[in-house]
Amino acid sequence: MDGKHIVIVGAGPAGLAASSVLPRLGYRVTMIDRSNTLGGHLSKWYQLFPDRAAATVLLEQLTDEVPDSVSTMLGREVTGGSVSSGAVELTLDHGEHLSANGLIMATGFDLFDARRKEEYGYGIYDNVFTQAEIEEMFRQGQIETRHHRKPRSIAFLHCVGSRDLKAGVAYCSKVCCVTGVKQAIELRELLPDAAIYNFYMDLRMFGRGFEELYQQAQERYNIRFVRGRISEAAESSDGSVIIKAEDTLTSRPLKLTVDMLVLLTGMQPAAGSLELAAKLGLVLGDDSFLKPYGLTQQTFKTSYPHVVLAGSCTGPTTLTEAILSGRSAAMALHESLFKLTN
């Protein structure tokens, strides 16, 4: 639109999707990210749920869609900013200044810090991992314990930093359920003889193909599902991890020794997102994620007509939702700017 300038903060799936839409509508677009790479968390994935598509292929598709005219600033941080009627002013590290007509917050999420649930021993015991580390092992094509041994038994624990009032996280991070099932299946393919467990409170298989993946995990991949949250873990002298839970379906306490315990950590607002929101005066919800105008309608809008929200900065989202919301937020901003000038 007549060379109006839009800044997108965040170059993850939502930011990339937004930046593929806006230049074609005539906007000059600048995309900024703290990280030195495009794709945000997507760049750390191996295969995606539910169809186990290669993450690199999706990332390539998303980046290919971004026109060359988009000015991409990687490894850069927004250190200050203000929003006034019709304008957004941002200061970057090195003191650089950006003036824009519109802003898209695509500032994403951070993974919950598993060390905060000390009872599971992450960062204390050798063989307690997070799903992010397992995903990285898949990328390297090698699953092994911290002592470089092939694991004979692995347990996933769902809802670490999700639905946990003690950790200040009341909400459900929603994608960890299916991630645990996906990773269990992938592990089975690499370790045909290992015992693989999923400890869960509820399995929320809401997306298309999710429930089917769960069923495959049960039937075809021999993944053992235990309905009970692990109350605590301990390390044994050989480095294995002893876990305690209740098998709530037989109402009996349960003990299990595994070579690896994998914590499925939830999403929390990105630290950078919170910092920038504070600087710009954007409103947060009770869950500390950025609060849009509505939760069913106008989910991209803020109290400023020229500032919109995209992706997981508004709460846990799937990749599909992040990409869709990036495109939708771009359109919402376009409509808003159009109304302001016409």
Added chain:
Amino acid sequence: MKSFGFQKIVDRQIDLDKADLSLVQALARELTGWQRCIGCGSCSATCTAAGMGSFNPRKVQMLVRMGQWDQVAQEAVHCQLCGKCRLVCPRDVDTRQLMLEFKKLQTISRP
């Protein structure tokens, strides 16, 4: 001699039509938080008494919701009030306090 013949089988069905749910309301006036329980079993996993018998704090909480007060009172006596349940609960339920109330219930119903 081996006993022979028919035995009366106790009906295990929870009869929600007849269950006394008014006590659930009464309990809710006394104590809050227990309604948040999602039955994850963390309390039962860590429970000192559960390891030594059939006591199951998660199940007691579920029996409360079903108005099974006789069973609740019978079960609660096994609780040793160590409070570990409270430490591990993700929903911040004070299960120990709940059990203490049920122990009182037992004393009242069987003086």
